[in-house]
Structure formats: C-alpha cells, structure tokens
Amino acid sequence: MLPLTILGFLAEEPLHGYQLKDRITGLTGHVKPVSDGALYPAITRLEDKGLIARHPEPGTGAAPRHVLTLTPAGREELTRRLREPAHTDITDRNRYFTLLAFLHLLEDPEAQAAVLRRRLDFLNAPNAGFFFDEDGKSVKSEDAPTLFRRGMTQIARATSKAEREWLTAAIAELEAAA
Amino acid sequence: MLPLTILGFLAEEPLHGYQLKDRITGLTGHVKPVSDGALYPAITRLEDKGLIARHPEPGTGAAPRHVLTLTPAGREELTRRLREPAHTDITDRNRYFTLLAFLHLLEDPEAQAAVLRRRLDFLNAPNAGFFFDEDGKSVKSEDAPTLFRRGMTQIARATSKAEREWLTAAIAELEAAA
DNA sequence: GCTAGCATGTAAACGGTTACATGATTAG
C-alpha cells in the first residue's frame, strides 16, 4: 500500500519526502506509523520505475531536499491500481481504507462505483466472519464460549452494517452521477 | 501475529500443521489468507526457540505428519504476549482482533481488563482519525471535500462507537469478576 | 496405474523494522 499512498498524495500536488511523510502520518499514522526506512527506499523504487521524478530544490528553506512529482507513467500506474485493486485491497480493512482515500482521483463514477460494489459483495458474502473449532466442529464466533470472541463478532457485525449502509448510499449517488 | 496465533491455537489443543492452517483460515482467512510459505517457516522458528514441540505421528491416517504441542516455555511466551501487547497490537485492528481471539487464555480478569482498557484509551484519544491537507492546512476527514474521505470517517466513527460500547461493558463485567 | 487430495516443505524476491549515520539550518 505504501506505493499507492505515495502516488496518490503526489497526484494531488508535488511534495518533499518529509511532507509526504506528514501526509501519510495524518492518514494512517494513528494505526501504523511510517518509518524512514520504509518511505525512502519506496521512493527510490518508484523513481527507478519511472513513476515519480525527483527535482533538487534550490537553496530555499532549510536543508538540501528534493521535490517529488508524479510522471505520466506514475499517473497511469495510480489509475490502474485504483481501478483494478488486488483481492487483499478489498478484504483487508486497512488496505481498503487507503484505496478509499484516493478513489476520487479515478474521476469516473462508474469505475468508482465498481470498486465500492466489490467491497459490498465481500461484506455481503456469508463466509465473512470468524470461525472457531469446538470439539472438532466449526463454530461461528457469535456462539463462541468466550466473552472476547463474542465481542469480536458483535463489533464486526456493527462495523459491517455501518459500512454496508454507507456503501449502498454512495453507490446510488455515483450511479445517479453516471 | 502469526506466532501468537500458532501459540494460541496450540494452547487449546495439540494440532497438526494443516489443522493449524484450517484454524487460522477460519479466524482470519477471510481477510488475509495464510500461505504455507509463511506457516511452516514460522512453525520451525517457534520450534527452534523451544516454544513448541514436534512429535512424529505413527502410521495412522494419511501421510507422514507431526503433532505440534506447546511447551511450558511456549505457554509463558504466549502469556507474555497477551499480557504485554506491543503498541501496534493495540492500534492495528487486525492485530487487536487476533489478540482478542486468545485473550481468554490469560485467565486473570484484571490482566484481561487492562488490555481492553488500553484499546479503549486508544479509541478515546482525540488524535484517532484521518487527516488530510487542504491548501497547507490539516483538515479532519469529516470535512473532506470528497465523498470517499467523508465515508471513511463515517464508517470509522460507527465502528469506534460500537467497539467502545462493547469494551465498556466487557471491562465492567471483568471488574465485577475480579 | 492414475488422479486427486493430504501433508509438508524449500528458495528467490521483495519489503518492512530498527537502528544508525549524516549534513544543514535555526534558536538560544
């Protein structure tokens, strides 16, 4: 997800590495902090692939730094990642939220709705839940024998409900726009 | 989290590797599948550390397989991980849910409540939310200019509310038991 | 005898964590 996050923020405007770090921290830092050892190598890899460009900035400001911009190839890659997300990007909540944060960059209501529909289908699937084994039989976690496992289900249910409601409304809104 | 998951399931009963895989799949497979290339090396590492033991099983059944059991050291390590979870185990929803799935193995209501309180504190912290930059100013995602970013907030809010309610009730229940 | 499924593993490529290293400006 780091590459997507970088491409997404740079699509909005050119940024320095540390500004990028601030943006990422604001987006997901409360859940999982970004480390320099992850960010800078990721920037280098994207540059090596020609997806972003690095421009040294003249003396202004504090220390020798670069402005990072998205190249046309980078823009294409971003669109591709948003339009055809991997399976895990749909099922994993953290990944999906990152996708949502940049989905407006797709600019095609129908393609946006398609991504939301994939998530809705996943949440509506009957197998989306926790299972535990009890005496060799698989038990849905709502019937689990422990307080904590029942809590997991209860929270997951409430979460899923709230998200399905929003998804349904958002899809309708996008379909109306298309 | 894989090590914790393995130790947790083995604390309930001895298992074969593939049974372990079934258990893990039932627990988190809908979000993130477990691959053999992650599971078996993880088993080996835990065995090397003396936390689990591998017993070859006599001819019964299908193919040459081993029964995995938790050693006393493994039980201690499991307790330690449950009692003193890392910061990310509290903030990352996926990791936290894994913790919840095995928290009953702690057997000390006060220690269990302490873990739930750490999560509740995190959810109550004012900085737990998404931020975006708009013209150089940090904007809370509820005021974001895009449908999708507002959706993120709405869902996160509903989720957080449901979880805080459950946590509050569960903590009260555990305190009554202690 | 063959195929399907059970059961366990290995290896290369990749990416993240942690800790360390460095240079440059600004505030006291």
Place this chain on the structure above:
DNA sequence: CTAATCATGTAACCGTTTACATGCTAGC
C-alpha cells in the same frame, strides 16, 4: 557555539509472498 530540528539516507535482520517440489494414501 551548541542543541534542536529539518531532511535524507543506509544496512542488517527478519518475515511474507509466490512458486515450486515432494512424498504418501485412497478411490476409480
């Protein structure tokens, strides 16, 4: 001139993904 902060990086270690490899047993 010294400490703090800005800004960028590197290296060792570790774990995961993906793909491949293998051996055993049961049913047709």
